[in-house]
Amino acid sequence: MTGGMSNKYQLPRVRLENDLVAKYPAYDAGEALSEAARCLYCYDAPCTVACPTSIDIPEFIRRIATENVVGAADTILTANLLGASCARVCPVEVLCEGSCVYTGWGRKPIEIGRLQRYATDNGAGDVSFDKQPPTGFSVGLVGAGPASLACAGRLALLGHGAVIYEKSDIPGGLNATGIAPYKMQAPGAIEEAEFVESLGVSIETGVAIGEDITPEELLEKHDAIFLGVGLGGDSSLEVRGGDADGVIGAVEWIRGLKTGDTMSVHHVKSAAVIGGGNTALDAARELAQLGVEEVRLLYRRTVDRMPGYSHELAGARRDSVIVVTDTLVEEVVVEDGKAVALKLVRADNGQPTGENTGILPVDLVVVATGQARMRDLIESFPSVEVDGKGHIVTDPASGVTGNRLIFAGGDACNGGKEVVNAVDEGQRAARAIHELLIPGKQKESA
Amino acid sequence: MPDLSIDFAGIKSPNPFWLGSAPPTNSGDQIMRAFDEGWGGAVWKTLGNPIVNVSSRLGAVDYSGSKMLGLNNIELITDRPLEVNLREMTEVKKRYPDHAVIASLMVETREEWDELIKRSEDTGCDGLELNFGCPHGMCERGMGSAVGQEPRVLEELVHWVMETASIPVIVKLTPNIGDITEPGLAACKAGADAISLINTVQSLIGVDLDLLVPLPRVADGSTHGGYCGPAVKPIALRMVGVLARDPRINIPLSGIGGISDWRDAAEFIALGAGSVQVATAVMHHGFRIVRDMIDGLDNYLAEKKMKSVNELVGKAVPGFKEWGELDLNYHVVAEIDDNSCIGCQLCVVACHDGAHQCIHQPGVAAVPGHVAPMAEIAATRASRSAAEPYRVPWVDETECVGCNLCSLVCPVDGCITMAERRRYPEKETWNERVASGGAEIPGGIKDLPPRS
Ligand SMILES: Cc1cc2nc3c(=O)[nH]c(=O)nc-3n(C[C@H](O)[C@H](O)[C@H](O)COP(=O)(O)OP(=O)(O)OC[C@H]3O[C@@H](n4cnc5c(N)ncnc54)[C@H](O)[C@@H]3O)c2cc1C
Ligand SMILES: Cc1cc2nc3c(=O)[nH]c(=O)nc-3n(C[C@H](O)[C@H](O)[C@H](O)COP(=O)(O)O)c2cc1C
Ligand code: SF4
Ligand code: SF4
Ligand code: SF4
Numbered sequence: 019m020t021g022g023m024s025n026k027y028q029l030p031r032v033r034l035e036n037d038l039v040a041k042y043p044a045y046d047a048g049e050a051l052s053e054a055a056r057c058l059y060c061y062d063a064p065c066t067v068a069c070p071t072s073i074d075i076p077e078f079i080r081r082i083a084t085e086n087v088v089g090a091a092d093t094i095l096t097a098n099l100l101g102a103s104c105a106r107v108c109p110v111e112v113l114c115e116g117s118c119v120y121t122g123w124g125r126k127p128i129e130i131g132r133l134q135r136y137a138t139d140n141g142a143g144d145v146s147f148d149k150q151p152p153t154g155f156s157v158g159l160v161g162a163g164p165a166s167l168a169c170a171g172r173l174a175l176l177g178h179g180a181v182i183y184e185k186s187d188i189p190g191g192l193n194a195t196g197i198a199p200y201k202m203q204a205p206g207a208i209e210e211a212e213f214v215e216s217l218g219v220s221i222e223t224g225v226a227i228g229e230d231i232t233p234e235e236l237l238e239k240h241d242a243i244f245l246g247v248g249l250g251g252d253s254s255l256e257v258r259g260g261d262a263d264g265v266i267g268a269v270e271w272i273r274g275l276k277t278g279d280t281m282s283v284h285h286v287k288s289a290a291v292i293g294g295g296n297t298a299l300d301a302a303r304e305l306a307q308l309g310v311e312e313v314r315l316l317y318r319r320t321v322d323r324m325p326g327y328s329h330e331l332a333g334a335r336r337d338s339v340i341v342v343t344d345t346l347v348e349e350v351v352v353e354d355g356k357a358v359a360l361k362l363v364r365a366d367n368g369q370p371t372g373e374n375t376g377i378l379p380v381d382l383v384v385v386a387t388g389q390a391r392m393r394d395l396i397e398s399f400p401s402v403e404v405d406g407k408g409h410i411v412t413d414p415a416s417g418v419t420g421n422r423l424i425f426a427g428g429d430a431c432n433g434g435k436e437v438v439n440a441v442d443e444g445q446r447a448a449r450a451i452h453e454l455l456i457p458g459k460q461k462e463s464a
Numbered sequence: 465m466p467d468l469s470i471d472f473a474g475i476k477s478p479n480p481f482w483l484g485s486a487p488p489t490n491s492g493d494q495i496m497r498a499f500d501e502g503w504g505g506a507v508w509k510t511l512g513n514p515i516v517n518v519s520s521r522l523g524a525v526d527y528s529g530s531k532m533l534g535l536n537n538i539e540l541i542t543d544r545p546l547e548v549n550l551r552e553m554t555e556v557k558k559r560y561p562d563h564a565v566i567a568s569l570m571v572e573t574r575e576e577w578d579e580l581i582k583r584s585e586d587t588g589c590d591g592l593e594l595n596f597g598c599p600h601g602m603c604e605r606g607m608g609s610a611v612g613q614e615p616r617v618l619e620e621l622v623h624w625v626m627e628t629a630s631i632p633v634i635v636k637l638t639p640n641i642g643d644i645t646e647p648g649l650a651a652c653k654a655g656a657d658a659i660s661l662i663n664t665v666q667s668l669i670g671v672d673l674d675l676l677v678p679l680p681r682v683a684d685g686s687t688h689g690g691y692c693g694p695a696v697k698p699i700a701l702r703m704v705g706v707l708a709r710d711p712r713i714n715i716p717l718s719g720i721g722g723i724s725d726w727r728d729a730a731e732f733i734a735l736g737a738g739s740v741q742v743a744t745a746v747m748h749h750g751f752r753i754v755r756d757m758i759d760g761l762d763n764y765l766a767e768k769k770m771k772s773v774n775e776l777v778g779k780a781v782p783g784f785k786e787w788g789e790l791d792l793n794y795h796v797v798a799e800i801d802d803n804s805c806i807g808c809q810l811c812v813v814a815c816h817d818g819a820h821q822c823i824h825q826p827g828v829a830a831v832p833g834h835v836a837p838m839a840e841i842a843a844t845r846a847s848r849s850a851a852e853p854y855r856v857p858w859v860d861e862t863e864c865v866g867c868n869l870c871s872l873v874c875p876v877d878g879c880i881t882m883a884e885r886r887r888y889p890e891k892e893t894w895n896e897r898v899a900s901g902g903a904e905i906p907g908g909i910k911d912l913p914p915r916s
Binding site: 120 | 529807809813855
């Protein structure tokens with residue numbers, strides 16, 4: 019996780035994300051030791067309970083404190099194969115660090131994320147994994163996001179063949195294309211995917227399931243399937259002018275920022291981000307940090323109803339993002355095919371009131387009102403169902419779908435949570451798939 | 465303002481804080497700077513015939529991110545020419561007539577002792593300290609702790625010195641001995657004016673795990689050294705206390721070993737030390753630490769309404785008893801303050817694995833063989849906050865032996881206190897029980913069933 023460039027997966031060398039500086043510098047050894055020494059080594063520790071992958075946090079921190087960094091990385095990766103990126107991207111404020119006893123005590127929590135990063139950066143390379151002999155079984159995984167990567171890595175360690183099919187040219191899913199660059203840049207996620215490959219997983223990029231390979235062909239080739247397809251494209255802005263130039267979906271814009279070579283914000287003086295979730299907050303903070311003078315977050319309800327994290331909202335305010343609430347866009351004013359302004363109306367509890375609140379001149383409109391679901395693709399798999407919200411229906415403990423040979427996890431099932439949830443669900447599914455393929459053996463291998 | 469000045473066996477000093485004989489007292493320049501900073505006295509780095517030193521010489525134990533919890537050295541006595549040391553001592557005494565300057569000495573033959581004592585007295589210094597404590601290098605040559613460990617040799621040597629010396633003589637003892645009262649008594653018998661203790665504790669500080677060579681490394685090896693610093697304070701405190709409470713030892717004591725601040729110093733003084741000496745803490749933080757030592761002791765004495773530091777000397781000695789004199793009917797139990805508990809459960813694991821299994825997590829089912837209605841108490845506790853996970857443990861008083869462990873591990877000040885629950889109002893000691901013939905406790909070897 020040095021952020022160096024991969025030889026196999028190509029990214030443009032100059033990407034706009036390079037302009038965004040890391041949130042925290044990496045710890046040096048002395049800093050890590052002194053922070054580790056502050057950890058109380060709690061018993062039945064609440065930080066571990068709060069971690070979706072149940073990393074034994076006091077244990078790995080103690081190993082850092084005894085200068086057993088490889089052992090610390092081992093503890094982390096044993097519980098969470100993508101511990102290196104989780105260390106950077108997890109919203110620790112609401113997970114482990116939010117539950118640290120120091121937080122409840124009104125003191126600064128242990129910087130668990132940074133310690134985890136220190137351990138994985140400095141120890142993961144030397145961790146030796148216990149790999150089972152080949153079983154002859156093969157599992158096909160759709161999508162190379164965190165859910166599939168974690169699932170495939172575990173399956174490979176259990177001796178199964180694991181082939182990931184990814185429609186994009188680079189692996190990593192949103193972990194590569196969506197994460198705010200000040201947390202992690204795209205090469206970090208790609209490097210982690212290569213680490214998963216080193217465990218015996220093969221990743222075939224540029225292969226779209228449903229187009230290049232049909233679900234039936236996939237079921238024929240493999241003994242079991244895992245669906246880690248994530249969510250679909252950005253929801254569009256359903257108002258007049260909503261399809262003009264200069265109006266772009268947030269996930270698409272962030273992808274361009276992170277992996278494209280044509281992005282620039284030089285021409286942007288005033289940007290509006292529509293939405294109130296974490297994607298909206300990320301986009302707004304990224305624009306502001308890139309130097310856009312006026313960045314407005316337009317949200318249709320009040321601040322306390324915002325689905326985004328309060329620590330991210332506070333961060334956005336620190337970045338000078340102007341937060342405009344109870345506001346809806348009625349129309350995008352278009353000149354020469356280009357968006358130049360937004361007609362705004364006051365909203366009450368998210369619904370338009372008809373009261374005009376003005377015209378906001380803009381050069382860029384980023385739409386962060388949600389991602390579509392991949393209902394069609396999912397339902398093309400036999401006996402796999404989606405619920406009313408478009409989420410794949412699974413048994414949460416095992417990730418098994420209505421088809422006993424097909425499992426699923428990650429955003430496609432949970433509707434869009436965090437990387438660490440995708441990892442957890444992927445790992446659970448790996449255990450369940452192992453149990454399916456080799457019944458009764460689950461306990462022996464962990 | 466309380467009076468900090470002391471008269472220690474005839475050696476006058478503006479305060480009880482002296483530099484111990486160690487690198488901070490290598491030279492006159494250092495000692496004068498220390499006096500300017502506020503130190504009341506200094507024991508010069510031990511004088512004797514020239515030696516050679518090795519490099520490196522020091523090693524340390526760091527603990528949990530804190531540096532130099534303990535320090536180990538393999539340094540010998542001064543490596544500067546005697547003449548230079550004596551000249552500087554004269555100069556220091558001339559410039560600082562009111563401060564205590566003490567010459568630490570270590571030589572072999574009687575002639576050498578006589579000569580060095582006279583030469584030292586010529587400088588105008590206030591006292592002599594005989595280094596019978598150095599546990600490495602010098603003892604292999606029959607000096608230092610080789611003397612301190614042989615009470616009879618020590619007694620004879622002190623006799624020689626007392627015949628020659630005309631200024632107060634302090635005998636510095638080594639802790640590397642079974643019973644510290646033996647050399648203490650020997651020094652008294654030989655007529656010494658005072659005793660100082662402790663010198664360093666024999667130690668090997670560590671092993672370099674890459675090179676597999678002990679530390680501190682001198683080329684391809686190392687040797688045992690002397691341990692000092694905060695880690696040795698409890699050892700030193702006990703030894704000072706043992707001599708202080710012994711009625712046969714009736715000369716002043718200078719306390720040394722791990723003293724880093726005014727609190728450490730006050731503890732030594734309360735256990736009978738008339739002056740204290742500091743080495744490691746000054747090597748770690750410099751002479752400036754004495755400012756807070758003076759100020760802190762001042763404030764403490766004022767708070768305790770003591771007019772002079774001399775009032776504090778020995779105040780805690782009556783409380784330093786033999787085990788058999790302790791009150792068996794005194795009993796305490798742990799009490800957790802629900803409001804300050806942060807739920808780390810360190811007390812739970814400590815008591816369960818390392819003590820007496822009587823602190824429980826809320827809602828945890830009863831341990832087999834346990835007498836208290838644990839499940840019920842746990843249930844009431846757990847139900848108190850249905851909203852958030854309730855992690856405040858509870859103490860089963862009927863099982864708590866009052867060992868203190870939980871209160872020692874608890875990270876929150878004052879969260880676990882030990883509440884008094886006397887077993888009986890009257891006091892009873894083990895010695896009293898033995899005297900009254902009631903000391904037999906069932907459950908011993910006699911009560912074992914026959915072997916099968
Ligand atoms: C802007 C943004 C910022 C975020 N920031 C954070 C953060 O800071 N911290 C955090 O923990 N989480 C964050 N998340 C959420 C996190 O990225 C996701 O929860 C996580 O990546 C979900 O993993 P996944 O494997 O389920 O899906 P994805 O990461 O979406 O991966 C799905 C993969 O499947 C591929 N795919 C889809 N269909 C096909 C097909 N038919 N054939 C082949 N491949 C296919 C896709 O190309 C993609 O690579 C963020 C999300 C967004 C949108
Ligand atoms: C590097 C070093 C050298 C020492 N040299 C001497 C010495 O020459 N003579 C002596 O009597 N004690 C010597 N000591 C022992 C100290 O005077 C003192 O007794 C011991 O360090 C305990 O006190 P402390 O814990 O404050 O350091 C030395 C200690 C150190 C660390
Ligand atoms: S809760 Fe905080 S202090 Fe306790 S083990 Fe976890 S990180 Fe350490
Ligand atoms: S005092 Fe000792 S026995 Fe009592 S609760 Fe605390 S640790 Fe347990
Ligand atoms: S050690 Fe102290 S703070 Fe931690 S659970 Fe026990 S009583 Fe509470």
